[in-house]
Structures are given as structure tokens and as C-alpha cells.
Amino acid sequence: MEVVSAALERIDSLQPGLNAFTVVLADEAMSGARAADERVRSGAERRSLPPLLGVPVSVKDHIWMAGARATNGSVALRDFVPPEDAVPVARLRESGAVIVGKTNNPEFCYRGFTDNLVFGPTRNPWDLDRTSGGSSGGAGASVSAGMTPIALGTDGGGSIRIPASFCGVVGHKPTFGLVPKEPGFKGWKTLSVDGPLARSVRDAALALGVIAGPAPADDMSYPGPLVDYLSAAEGGRDLSGLRIGWSADLGLLQVDADVRAVFAGAVRVFQSLGAELVESAPAAPHPAELWNSIALAEGFSSEGPLLAQWAEQMSEGTAEIVEAGRRISGGAYVDALHEKGLYTRTWAEFFDSGIDLFLMPTLSVTAFPVGELTPATVEGQPVDPFFDDWCSTCLPANLTGMPATSVPAGFGDRDLPVGVQVMGPRWSDSLTLRVAAAFESAVPWTGFVPHV
Secondary structure, eight states: OHHHHHHHHHHHHHHHHHEEEEEEOOOHHHHHHHHHHHHTTTOOOOOGGTTTEEEEEEEESSSSOOTSSSTTOGGGGGTTTSSSOOEEEEEHHHHTTTEEEOOOGGGGGGEEEEEETTTOEEEEEEEEEEEOOSSSHHHHHHHHHSOSEEEEEEEESTTTTTHHHTTOOEEOOOTTTSSSSOOOOOOOTTOOEEEEESSHHHHHHHHHHHOOOEEEEEEEEOOOOOOOOHHHHSSSSSOOEEEEOOOOOTTTTTOHHHHHHHHHHHHHHHHTTOEEEEOOOOOOOHHHHHHHHHHHHHHHHGGGHHHHHHGGSOOHHHHHHHHHHHGGGGGHHHHHHHHHHHHHHHHHHHTTOOOOOOESSSOOOOOBBBTTOSEEETTTTEEEESSSSGGGGTTHHHHHHHOEEEEEEEEEEGEEEEEEEEEOTTOOOOHHHHHHHHHHHHHHHGGGOOOO
């Protein structure tokens, strides 16, 4: 009970400055904590206890949880209470986790920062004038600030990895279909996944082991290999025998100089752990246009019906993003899905060529100021404020359905965190976690905490 009580005290202390949570479930959490204590006192064998018994966790506002509002950051949904849990939430409960509250996200999860007209902006624990990222920005801030050790987020275009990088925590975007995400809102059906953010790779792996596995509620969840993700993350620092490709920019993207410098240092660390590092990248096109075509079409299908009544009450730029999807015909959407298949094949053939994993910066920039829609520039080039093309380093994993683990790698300018992501072929989640954990052990980031 002391652990949950301490988490609630931490939330109470830091919530006014960070605004990470949309609702704090203090009474329910303490009841769950007492039940966990009673279960331990009952004398049950340790090995028979569920893996997250008594551990405080948070759940992203977007994700359905029975009895708690899921506003999706929108005035249009501010009073919506889901009738049932999404499968990962139910599995967290079954694992003994104590859900202490729900965390903030931008309206409809459309942005790489977290702000909306219902709850306002979520700030970065490393610098309160900077964004925590998005769309799982409240989740990233809650873990970074020590409010909870584990948070459940979603990732359709980097939404777990962006706040992980900006806030200096671990974020794992699972293989598409590994973790069920239903029941829930229907947006980004072919792109988005649910996954963990955590203070360490070990904790992320522990959480993934709880929520992974197919379920009837989600027709796009699939049976994967039976893997002990926790053991994989505890596999040690020796990466001998692995051949790892790397690129700072895929030969296509702008990346700020301070991020390039941190990434270059990360490549040297991976080499020191015994892996063979090969500077190489798939011959794939820039991912933003393809991703936009699919995301805008799926977003309009989900949120388009709200435009007539709610467009004037949507966050800045949101109605324009929803409306843009109207122009994408059914035929154009199917064409984009076909192109997505070709894009995925290019990446799969890259891994089949003898590359086990791939490294790249999680993001091209460090956290930008609160109140801005995008960073002003990336590597000196102006950024289009319409959508989040500045997040293009994250998009390959969403388009291909492949796993990617973002792990803190160091600090850029203004002492802001920088992440590196380990990406692998489908169903290689245990390997990306193992390699990320090896890197984490060599760069002991967990010793660095923001002074909030």
C-alpha cells in the first residue's frame, strides 16, 4: 500500500505543474492497494502472485477503461465513459496492477505534442517550458517525473516513442497485432498499437508480457511467438553475433546537429558491446506522404462525423486535419494500403539481407516549447505546421508494423533528452528489448532524473 500511496502523493505534488493526468483515481487505487497487501499477507507463494501486483500504473485517456472518462482530448467527447475495458487495461487489472489515473493526450491523438481544450497542455519534467511530446505525452511525463513506474500508451505515428524521447524514458512500440487494442475508438485502425512506457527496459518488458497476446475483441490481433520478454530484457550486455544496421537520417530526413552527435555516441556504445555495426538503410521512399494518406483517411472515418457540430470547438488545426481526410477517396485509400505493402516489403527484405536490427534516432529534434504546433526548424529547414512530418523518424515502424524500442541515449542542447530507437522485423520484440536493455546497462540513464 505504501507504494501506491507514495505514487498518489507524487501525483498530487507535481500534477499542478506538469498536468500529466486527466483524472486521478485515488480512492479506487487505495482500495486496489489494500487488496494487493491482503493477498500478499495471505501467505500465497511468491511465484503464484500476479506479476504487477500492487504496482501503480497509468492509462492514456484515449484508451477505454470502464468507469473512467475517455475524452480523447476532445470537447465533443468530454463526458464519454466507456462501457468496458480495452483488452490491455483488463489484462493490467488481472496482473494485479493498480491503475492510479488516466493521462493526457492531444485531441484525437493527432499531434506530437500534448495539449487540448479540455485539459490544457502537459509539460516536460526536464523543462516546464517544453512539451512532453505526444500523443502519449501525459504517459511520458508521468513516468519521467516518477508518478508511476509504468504507463500504458498508444503509438500510431510515434506516439509512444515521441514522449519517451522527449521525456527521457523507455517506450516500446510493439509489433502490430501483438497487443490487442480493442474495444476503443476506431481511428488509425491499420497504424496504431498499444504499448508500455517505463523508467527501464526491464519494466517495459514486464508490462509487455502482461498485455501481449491475441484476443477475440480485436480482429487485428494475431498469435505471435511465445516469448518471455522479461527474460529477454535481462539477457546481459554481450551483443556478439548481432549485425546491426544504422543510419542517422535514412538518407532522406533532416536531423538536428545535437541529435546527430548523441546518436553517433550511441552507435559507438553498441559497437563496444560486441555487435557488428553496418551503416546501411533500406532503399525506401520518404515515409511521410504515404503515412499521411492512410492516417488522414482513417482519421476522417473516425472523427469526420463530429465536424458538423464540433469543428468550431476543436483544438487549433484539428478540424483542418480531419477535413483533409475527406478528399481521400476509397480507391486512393486502397492504393495507399497497396503502397504500404510495398514499403513494408522493402524493409522486410532489408532485414532478410543479413541485418538483425536497425538503429536510428527516435526523433530529429529535442523537445520544443509548449504552445507551438511543431518545432520551428529541423536542421535549419522550416517545418510545415499542418501535420507532424517532423516525426518522420518514427513512421517506418508504424507503416511496416515492426517493433521499435526507444531508449534514452543522452542529452542534446539545453540539456534535453535524446532517444535512440532499436527497430527489428516483425515479432522481434524480445530482441529489440534485449538490445535496448544492453545499451541501457552501458549508459545508466536511470540514474538521471528531472528536478521537478
